[in-house]
Amino acid sequence: MVDILHRIGAVASLDDVYRAIATPEGIAGWWTTDTTGKSEVGGRLAFRFGDVGGFDMEILELDPAGRVRWRVTDGPAEWIGTEIDWSLSRRDEYTIVLFKHEGWREPVEFMHHCSTKWAIFLMSLKEFVETGRGRPAPDDVRISDWH
DSSP states (O other): OEEEEEEEEESSOHHHHHHHHHSHHHHTTTTBSEEEEOOSTTOEEEEEOGGGOEEEEEEEEEETTTEEEEEEEESSTTTTTOEEEEEEEEETTEEEEEEEEEEESSOOHHHHHHHHHHHHHHHHHHHHHHHSOOOOBTSSOOOSTTO
């Protein structure tokens, strides 16, 4: 198994970063405006990206002290069964986000693309919690013919 790993720091409260990751309204501010679902353990979230498709995820963990976990239940074959883990902590004026998209079966070209897109969306999350305005899809940065 292979994982995508990223780390960012945002000058924002842990509570603000948690809400941006743990709620459909928050996620719509930095990942994709087409986000729906319920913010509860066992609940489902749906993320759509126009004509390129999307992902459905089950919420595995919601801990306001700094942890969110999702399992991909529908989407591209490479994503199904993978898990997305958000670990939050405070360091001085920063909330540190340790991000993992874990459980990829192999490091295929699509995984490399997704790693770059995750980095772009994590920068959008940082902007969102620091300024109130992110760059969610469909207004995100296009990096290739895949989006």
